[in-house]
Amino acid sequence: MPDAPRVQIAGLTRRFGGRAVVDDVSLSIAPGQVTCLLGPSGCGKSTTLRMIAGVDRPDAGEIRLDGRLVCDAARSVPPEDRGVGLMFQDFALFPHMSVADNVAFGLSGSRAEKRARAQALLGRVSLDRHIDAYPHELSGGEQQRVALARAIAPRPRVMLMDEPFSGLDDRLRDEIRDQTLEVLKEEGTAVLLVTHEPQEAMRMADEIALMREGRIVQTGAPYNIYNNPVDREAAGFFSDINVISGEVNGALTQTPFGQFLAPGVPDGTRVDIVIRPQHLRIDFDRAGRGPNPTPQDGTPARAVVERARFIGRESLVEFRLEAGPCLTATVPSVFLPKPGTPMWLAIRRDRCFVFPQAKES
Structure with a gap:
């Protein structure tokens, strides 16, 4: 007892x-x-x-x-x-x-x-x-x-x-x-x-x-x-986050990484898709082809490096999507691609959170 x-x-x-x-x-x-x-x-x-x-x-x-x-x-x-x-x-x-x-x-x-x-x-x-x-x-x-x-x-x-x-x-x-x-x-x-x-x-x-x-x-x-x-x-509150916003249509939200499920959320609702920097997967742009996605990854999206910094045990890399917001990824050890380097990003769907946007008071 x-x-x-x-x-x-x-x-x-x-x-x-x-x-x-x-x-x-x-x-x-x-x-x-x-x-x-x-x-x-x-x-x-x-x-x-x-x-x-x-x-x-x-x-x-x-x-x-x-x-x-x-x-x-x-x-x-x-x-x-x-x-x-x-x-x-x-x-x-x-x-x-x-x-x-x-x-x-x-x-x-x-x-x-x-x-x-x-x-x-x-x-x-x-x-x-x-x-x-x-x-x-x-x-x-x-x-x-x-x-x-x-x-x-x-x-x-x-x-x-x-x-x-x-x-x-x-x-x-x-x-x-x-x-x-x-x-x-x-x-x-x-x-x-x-x-x-x-x-x-x-x-x-x-x-x-x-x-x-x-x-x-x-x-x-x-x-x-x-x-x-x-x-x-x-x-x-617990960590840095990336946020991608979208609107629900038929329980789906369209993003630069493909469609994301938003079950139970009414059509027309604005939602925030939240992903932590350590859960962004990155790869070099090889002849215009993105990384081979795993079953958990969303559709790869092309991005360009804005800035990269080494902060001790990991590197912090900031990206700008070709169609979408700026995102930040963390990479273990030293990883310092030059600004302007094209890369592909993918995000783990099972590591994302989908929240209806808070209504303004």
Whole structure:
């Protein structure tokens, strides 16, 4: 039998100045599960986190932690009585306290017991040799790991994290993210991580809740949410995209790559066909002949190279179709054809998404 949700929120709503900043949000998190609340800045992620923590009060909805009702329209349990851990970008260690005392801050028991708990946790984040140091003697990454040890020291059953790694450089961020995830998983803690970075969510999450304008528009495992986006905007949030527009006629849309199915879409509807750059297939123009298409490819279309750049592990090649829009392809390793080089492009039909165009408000 699956574990009961450790965090369960239903219909959570918060308004400021008559505007719903968080609008009817519901989600649940099981013990040991990492859920990432992902979305652009200002979409309501941090407000949702603050309401779960108890530092902000919802206008509607309810919050349950381990089945216990901690907030609804009639009551709100104070933050200190909710048993949640908090970890933010500004980890704010106490500068006048040693590393040991920072980690042990808020723990009950004798001084020896608190130091033992601090030493055990610092050992798990490879900082036990700094137990008697002070925060100013540590690097930024080391301070971040002390903050992690302090957050989990009271053994919270729920950890709320708001952009906790955004102040670190990329290489250090990856290392500390992985270490944090390992420690929290071992503790069986339910984690809600707020981030605006899709790669961070994909790397850490068991489940992603994609948020936009105060609402959760899609939830799912990283693989599923990446490969089955709910709309064009969701597809574009996770990666660069190419978009080809067309009009549906008889459940088909005509494009430079041939016809594409648009089942169930009424005739006359404008649609966007979305393809990620890594799914464009390219070939040199050999005597005016295009590449031999596979069964999954659409009809090849002739294009001319506009620009090519090497960006590290791959090359980015921009094309202009003879009849149609500009498209971008990514190619592993170094591939730098000269501007003006004619090529053929084909796209994997099974890798395309077809979405009705959003109506202008």
